[in-house]
Amino acid sequence: MNIRVSKKAVMDFLDNPEYLFLDFDGVLNTGKYQTELKMAGKATSDQFGPLFDPAAVDAFKILTDRYPQMKIVIISSWRFLHTPEKLREMWQARALPGKIYTVLPTDSLTNDRAEEIADFLRTHKRPADYLIIDDEDVFTPAQSAHCIITNPFHGLTPELLLTGKGPC
Secondary structure, three states: OOOEEOOOOHHHHOOOOOEEEEOOEOOOEOHHHHHHHHHOOOOOEOOOOEOOOHHHHHHHHHHHHHOOOOEEEEOOHHHHOOOHHHHHHHHHHOOOOOOEEEEOOOOOOOOOHHHHHHHHHHHOOOOOOEEEEEOOOOOOHHHHOOEEEOEOOOEOOHHHHHHOOOOO
8 A cells, every 4th residue: 555645744844734534543543553462462441432643643633743733633533433522631641732623513414525625624613724644545636635544554753754765
């Protein structure tokens, strides 16, 4: 699987992103870390779900440190399992960087992330800059200019953020 980033490097093409649309599985919850935990005989989850890869969280921290004003919008399927309050509780309990601004509603008739993000942006008067991080390439051509598509085994990596290239 290839990792695609729409421009050379995230850190180069973002001016002042207002929103970050964030998926969990394949981004922060990686196949690599889950395999490492299983091989070591360690717990792979907590009361919230699968544990996040510390390396992916460190990469995410690079982004939140660079853009502290960026509002994190959760687009993960975890929103169907947990209330927004529970996701915020997880965020705090796991000491994740940044702060959840909101969680996309779960009452969409289409369950189509691209459409849900477009609706969110229309409702919020479409910001000039935003970023989507997901392991699935399900976005519109216009949204693709704002996407980082990760390899679900490796998730978000510093190399991907800094160079636009990461492990395949």
